[in-house]
Amino acid sequence: MIIKVLGSAAGGGFPQWNCNGFHSAKVRAGVAGYRPRLQSSLAVSSDGANWVLLNASPDIRQQINETPELQPVKNGKLRDSPIKAVVLTNADVDHITGLLSLREGQPFSIYAADRVLATLEANSVFDVLARDKVRRIPFELNETTRLEGAGVDLGLVVEAFAVPGKVALFLEKGDASGNFGSREGDTIGLKITDAKTGKSFFYIPGVAEIDEPLAGKIRNAELLFLDATLFEDDEMLTQGLLNKTGKRMGHISVSGPDGSISALSQLNVKRRIYVHINNSNPILDENSEARKVVDASGWEVGFDGMEVRL
Numbered sequence: 001m002i003i004k005v006l007g008s009a010a011g012g013g014f015p016q017w018n019c020n021g022f023h024s025a026k027v028r029a030g031v032a033g034y035r036p037r038l039q040s041s042l043a044v045s046s047d048g049a050n051w052v053l054l055n056a057s058p059d060i061r062q063q064i065n066e067t068p069e070l071q072p073v074k075n076g077k078l079r080d081s082p083i084k085a086v087v088l089t090n091a092d093v094d095h096i097t098g099l100l101s102l103r104e105g106q107p108f109s110i111y112a113a114d115r116v117l118a119t120l121e122a123n124s125v126f127d128v129l130a131r132d133k134v135r136r137i138p139f140e141l142n143e144t145t146r147l148e149g150a151g152v153d154l155g156l157v158v159e160a161f162a163v164p165g166k167v168a169l170f171l172e173k174g175d176a177s178g179n180f181g182s183r184e185g186d187t188i189g190l191k192i193t194d195a196k197t198g199k200s201f202f203y204i205p206g207v208a209e210i211d212e213p214l215a216g217k218i219r220n221a222e223l224l225f226l227d228a229t230l231f232e233d234d235e236m237l238t239q240g241l242l243n244k245t246g247k248r249m250g251h252i253s254v255s256g257p258d259g260s261i262s263a264l265s266q267l268n269v270k271r272r273i274y275v276h277i278n279n280s281n282p283i284l285d286e287n288s289e290a291r292k293v294v295d296a297s298g299w300e301v302g303f304d305g306m307e308v309r310l
Contacts (some may be wrong), residue, residue, distance in 0.1 A: 001156075002045045003201065003223075005306040006040035006053075006063040010229050011094035013059060021241050024279050033286040037304050038063055038219065039094045040276040041207050042225065043070060043083075045156035046194050050124050052147055053086045055181045056098030066305070071204040073098065081106050084149030086128040087158060088112035090165070090187045090206055091119040103128040109135045109149040113160065115186050141188070146195070159191040161217060164208040164249045187250065189214070199310035201225070205276040208250045210263035223310060226253050226264075227272030231281045231290045239280050254283065254294065261297045275302040 007013070014037040015024035027034035038059040045051045051070055057063065064070045064083075072080045085108055088095055096119070102108065109122075110129075120126045139145060139160040142208050147154040165187030189207065193200035201223035209215070218224055229251035230236065236244060253259045254274070264272060274294070277283065282290035283301055294301060 001197065001201075002048055002069075003193075003197055003308045003310070004043045004067060004069070005225075005273075005275065005302045005304060006041040006043055006067060007057050008061055008275045008277055008304055008306070009037035010276045011038055011039060011092065012279060013037060013039045014277070014279045016279045017278050019241070021239055021279060023282070023284050026285070033288075034284060035303060036145060037277065037284075041095075041098070042203060042275075044156065044192055045069070046196060049082060050084045050149075050152050050154050051082050052149075052154055052156060053083060053098075054192075055089055055095040056086050056102065056203065057094055058097045060101050070291035079104070079106065081108070083108055084154055085109040085111060087147070087149050087160075087190060088116050089190060089203070091116045092206065093214050095205075096120065099126060100128060102134075103130075105130055105133055107133040107150040109137055109147070111137050111139060111145065111147065111158065111160075113141065113186075113188055114138050114268040132181065137306045139188070144193075155195050157193045157195050159193075160188045161188045161191070163187055163206075163214055164211055165206055189217070191217075194213060194310065197310070201308075201310060206250065207252055208247065209252055209258065210260065215263070215267060217265075218269060219268045221267075223271045223273070223308065224264075224269050225273050225275050226260060226280065227251055227261070227276045228283065228301070229276055229278045229281055233257050235280050235282075236278070241280055254281070255290070261294070261299065265297075271300070271308075272298065273300045273302045273306075273308075277301070 014058045015028050039057040041057040042054040144159050147156045189204040203225045206228045233253045282288045
């Protein structure tokens, strides 16, 4: 099984188009220790020929252009693509709008939870994906689903499971409980298994906390890609970028007693890679103290173009 990081940044990418914050300014200036990043997405394949996208980023066209494996086969059909399916973990703008770039009558399958598919259904712009060619297939949470697309068995089995989080920002409907209308299935994690080898990994690009059910799910995992939106819960406030904490946005922090480093310290996950990294996060600076903390804890910071094989 081949896994490629197409985008390792959170929504807006790095640098974000309108951000002149400390880190965005540094990467724009080409300062050593910083590298640009596209918005969050992975690609996975069991055979190196047929591929599944895990989320469809607004940067998808550039990601395809930078990834030969995702391009039409040389001297092949006039219209063709090795991308056979897209799996969505939520309805965030940075995870669904790339679907619009996959129009032009190309067959593939979209897999998502009912709540996410309902969001696509409610927005007619997604009808540019021809219904007779692009299947929309709902997950049964906590059940396994064999992935297929364009009539091809992709050799991958996915288990989707609810994780702590919240509804997409543009769907928020605040109430007295402060849950903004969130319900189970708004944010999911994925366990991807190669049907031939039995090797598996977890992809969780958005999560509010590592609660007991999630800890039990990922314990002893071979590989995990995890949400690293913020290093500290209040960093966007202290940097003057946004008046929201990580908790308010539904994202766990990397550091602190409730952060992901601490939460996973006893779970024996063999390889741990951070993705979905916000432009405010100091781990984007390879020479920062925060990056040293992450490195010392045994975590890796994912980067665009990173490849992992299981």
